[in-house]
Amino acid sequence: MALALIIVFLLAVVGEADEEIENPPPPPVWNASTHPGFEAQTLEPLTPSTAAVVITRRLNQTGISRTDPKHGWRFTVACYGYFRTEHLSQPELRFRVYAQQTEDLPDTQRVCRLLLRLQEVAWQRLRLQVNLQGERVLNVWLCRQGNAGGEQWRNNLYIYSIQEIRDGLEWLREVAHEISHALIPGITGYSAPEPWANGYIGERLLLTWLEPLANTGKLSAEDLCGASASDVRRFVQQRCVPLRQRWTAGGFPEKDLKRADATGMGTLIGMVLYIDSVYGSTTLRATFARLAEPQPIALWKAFTEAVRESDEVHITPPDSATQVWLPSGQWQVQAEDRRAILQLGKTRWQAAQPVWQLPVSGWYRLTSNASVRLLKPDRAAGRTNAPVEQGSPTEAWSPAVWWSPSL
Numbered sequence: 001m002a003l004a005l006i007i008v009f010l011l012a013v014v015g016e017a018d019e020e021i022e023n024p025p026p027p028p029v030w031n032a033s034t035h036p037g038f039e040a041q042t043l044e045p046l047t048p049s050t051a052a053v054v055i056t057r058r059l060n061q062t063g064i065s066r067t068d069p070k071h072g073w074r075f076t077v078a079c080y081g082y083f084r085t086e087h088l089s090q091p092e093l094r095f096r097v098y099a100q101q102t103e104d105l106p107d108t109q110r111v112c113r114l115l116l117r118l119q120e121v122a123w124q125r126l127r128l129q130v131n132l133q134g135e136r137v138l139n140v141w142l143c144r145q146g147n148a149g150g151e152q153w154r155n156n157l158y159i160y161s162i163q164e165i166r167d168g169l170e171w172l173r174e175v176a177h178e179i180s181h182a183l184i185p186g187i188t189g190y191s192a193p194e195p196w197a198n199g200y201i202g203e204r205l206l207l208t209w210l211e212p213l214a215n216t217g218k219l220s221a222e223d224l225c226g227a228s229a230s231d232v233r234r235f236v237q238q239r240c241v242p243l244r245q246r247w248t249a250g251g252f253p254e255k256d257l258k259r260a261d262a263t264g265m266g267t268l269i270g271m272v273l274y275i276d277s278v279y280g281s282t283t284l285r286a287t288f289a290r291l292a293e294p295q296p297i298a299l300w301k302a303f304t305e306a307v308r309e310s311d312e313v314h315i316t317p318p319d320s321a322t323q324v325w326l327p328s329g330q331w332q333v334q335a336e337d338r339r340a341i342l343q344l345g346k347t348r349w350q351a352a353q354p355v356w357q358l359p360v361s362g363w364y365r366l367t368s369n370a371s372v373r374l375l376k377p378d379r380a381a382g383r384t385n386a387p388v389e390q391g392s393p394t395e396a397w398s399p400a401v402w403w404s405p406s407l
Contacts, residue, residue, distance in 0.1 A: 026055065030082040030091045038080075041109075043116060046218060047124055049086035052116035054079060054109060066098055068141045070153050075141065077105050079112040083119050085129075094119060094130055099142040099162075107162060107171075108142060110225045114175050115140065117223050121209050122183050125281040126288065132182035140178075150174050152181040152199075168226025169235060172210075175225065177203040188294050192262045197296075200265060201272050204240045208273060211236045243270035244277055244318070251323040251363040257296050268296045275303055277318050283307065308361070313374040317366055327361045332377050336370035343367070 027035050030053050043052040056079050057064075066075045081095035095115045099108040115138075122128040130138055135155035146160030157178040165171055180202020187197045194200075213219040214229035221228050246253055247270050256267040276284045283306055290302035307313060308327040315324055324342075335351035342349040342356060343365045349356040351368075355377065358364070366372065 026078075026080045026093060026096065028093050030055065030093070041113075043113065043223075046117075046120055046213070050120050050123065051084040051091050052120055053082040053091050054112050054116065055082060056080075056105075056109060064098075068098070068139075068143075068158075069156060070158070071143075071145070073100065073141075073143060073145060075100050077102060077108050079105070079108040081112045081116045081119075083116055083123075083129075085123055093137055095138050095140060097140045097142065100144050104142060104144075104162070110222070111140065111142060111159075111171070111175055113223060114172065114225045115179060117210075117219060118176055118179050118206055119183075121206065121213070125209055125276075126285045128183045130179075130182045138179070138182055150178040152178060155182075157181070167231075168221065168224060168228070169231040171225035172207070172227040172232070173203055173235070176206045180206065185288050185291050186294050187268060187291075187296055187299060189260055189296070190262075190265050191260050193265065197265050197268055201269050204243070204269050205272060205276065207232055208236055208240050208276070240273055243267075244273040246270050247274035248278065248317075248319055248322045252300070252325070257300065264296070268299065271299065271303070278315055278322060278324065279307070280314055280316065283310070283313075286310070304361070311376050314371060315366065315374070316371045317368050320369055321365060321367045323363050324366045325362065326358055326364055326374070328358050330377055331356045331358065331374040334373040334375070335368065336372070337368045340366070340368035340370070340372055342372075 026038070030040070037058055038055045039058055041054040041056075043054070045051055064076060064078050066078070067073060068075065075098035077099040079097045080093060081097065082091035083094045084091040095112055097108050097112045097115070099105065119130060130136055132138060132152070132155045137155070139156045141156060141158045142162045143158060143160045144163055146158070148161040148164045150160065151158045159165075159174055159178065165174070177199045180199050181196070184198035184202040184205070187201075188195050190197060210219060210224065211229075211232050214224065214227075214232050224232065243266055246256075246267065253267055256263055257271070258264065259267070272284065275287055283303075286306035287299065287303045290305050292298050292302065304325065304327075307325065313326070313331075315322075317324075333349075333351060333353060333356050338351050340351040344358075344360075344362075347359075349358075351372070356374070
């Protein structure tokens with residue numbers, strides 16, 4: 001009798017161990033010639049320096065049985081995302097996407113493809129890679145249980161009640177929000193809609209970047225979980241542009257930035273969109289790099305430091321009249337619109353002037369229908385008049401250390 005109980009116990013232990021084994025396990029680096037058990041779909045790269053591959057087991061291969069670390073729910077479908085930057089020779093594993101039922105495999109593949117596209121754009125724009133509590137590989141759990149919505153827990157992203165997700169745009173927003181907890185530096189202190197702002201910042205920022213790619217056909221609805229170019233354009237116009245316009249029209253809304261509610265978070269999101277749109281992704285990248293603490297006002301200080309320390313400021317006004325923050329000093333001017341005017345009170349500087357001598361650091365009103373480039377005179381010698389390529393930095397960098405903890 002005792003021997004029989006021992007045998008039953010051992011079989012149970014073995015069974016539990018088998019539930020945590022993936023046969024065959026996904027390789028850490030993708031090389032199609034050495035992993036015949038998987039099928040690969042290579043995505044058309046957005047830039048020559050990147051590569052993204054979606055990996056799924058061949059149908060005749062043994063399936064998986066995994067339980068997630070937070071709820072202990074069982075998952076039987078998996079898809080894997082591999083990503084390569086110019087600093088790698090082969091694509092490396094970045095995403096494991098799990099689902100619970102066989103019929104969820106198409107959604108699993110679409111989500112994996114979208115995760116790779118979002119990672120690719122974040123790298124192209126800001127040199128950001130997945131980094132959540134030191135982990136470079138994210139586990140993404142597509143759940144049929146739980147309340148609709150998403151959650152980040154350790155290096156796991158959960159999307160709950162996936163059967164209730166109605167359309168491609170809802171998929172796109174949810175996935176973009178959750179991956180942003182692993183991409184965007186964290187800023188916290190909010191009572192609503194959630195304590196950390198990086199999910200909403202990334203959701204709005206990523207969709208703003210995706211819009212022109214969708215409009216020009218570089219990204220298809222298949223890349224965006226079924227969301228169309230018109231879906232993305234409508235979202236950006238309704239949910240992103242108004243937040244940015246508060247800054248372009250009025251400058252620094254200090255009181256609202258200090259609020260801890262949804263209005264305060266919206267003001268913070270507007271600042272990020274404003275920096276990226278008006279000053280370019282290069283300046284936003286430099287701003288994130290200078291973020292000293294996870295507080296909204298620290299991001300504002302980081303932005304002004306980034307502009308003040310820059311040898312060159314490239315301004316692209318989204319509206320004909322735009323509020324811009326500029327440091328005091330002497331700037332050499334290169335303006336595509338020869339009628340461009342910078343104004344502080346009654347003082348005006350015209351594009352025809354070769355140098356602008358700005359008396360104070362602060363908000364100026366720029367009236368221009370094209371970009372304006374400002375260079376510090378002692379750095380201008382030897383520079384060409386070639387336009388700055390916005391959002392395509394060439395050097396690697398390490399983002400700020402402030403990331404959201406487990407929620």
